[in-house]
């Protein structure tokens with residue numbers, strides 16, 4: 311009997327929305343995942359949503375700077391960098407047809423969105439929430455990827471603040487979500503992985519002792535209240551990302567895939583059928 315080889319083809323539209331504070335490592339994450347996917351011959355596209363971005367190693371397939379740039383807004387409307395950025399994102403929302411048209415070319419694809427670093431966009435402005443809602447309306451499965459700089463682990467109060475913004479983003483956006491601790495290569499030079507585990511799946515009540523040691527007694531009840539708040543939500547955990555370790559990169563990518571059930575919608579196709587489509 312003649313052997314039939316099946317080729318798996320992924321159906322559906324998938325988006326990773328890469329968010330987090332300025333300098334946390336969003337663009338590095340995107341670049342790392344693009345390189346990883348290129349290596350394993352997996353098709354993904356980069357979308358730049360940061361109107362202040364300067365340089366990309368991988369040319370974005372869609373780029374907000376073709377619609378509007380922060381530089382132009384600051385020059386022409388006399389805005390500062392923060393106000394200018396919010397203006398750009400509102401402009402994008404008001405001209406969302408532009409994005410719809412651009413996305414039209416990537417009908418059955420996996421897209422990684424590199425987002426701006428203004429934390430207000432995720433925590434309390436409705437802008438990113440509206441963008442997520444619109445993507446979902448267009449039938450994209452959207453995964454939030456929140457990046458926190460692992461250097462924060464060295465100062466528990468900063469780490470707490472990071473956990474709270476990640477929580478706020480999760481609550482505000484209401485989409486499948488993973489949190490990633492970036493720059494692990496730097497941290498692993500100073501600390502052992504087993505000592506860091508408490509930060510991947512935080513026990514805020516335990517970490518409060520550390521914050522209390524570093525703050526004056528009048529703040530201790532506030533520290534406890536914050537820890538209880540984080541504990542009550544108990545939905546924040548972090549996946550460490552070491553961009554120098556291929557297994558770590560692969561694990562983070564699979565975690566994002568799982569969050570949006572990428573891979574569960576594969577359809578086997580006969581090779582002939584695939585060939586016709588591939589050469590179109």
Ligand SMILES: Nc1nc2c(ncn2[C@@H]2O[C@H](COP(=O)(O)OP(=O)(O)O)[C@@H](O)[C@H]2O)c(=O)[nH]1
Pocket residue numbers: 330331332333334335336337338339427492493494495496551552553
């Ligand atoms: N060593 C190391 N540096 C990183 C890593 N991720 C980001 N950086 C550095 O941190 C800075 C900010 O990174 P970038 O990706 O531009 O942050 P973004 O503002 O969130 O897009 C840059 O100087 C990067 O080279 C990482 O995983 N390891």
Ligand SMILES: [Mg+2]
Pocket residue numbers: 336337338360363424
């Ligand atoms: Mg960036």
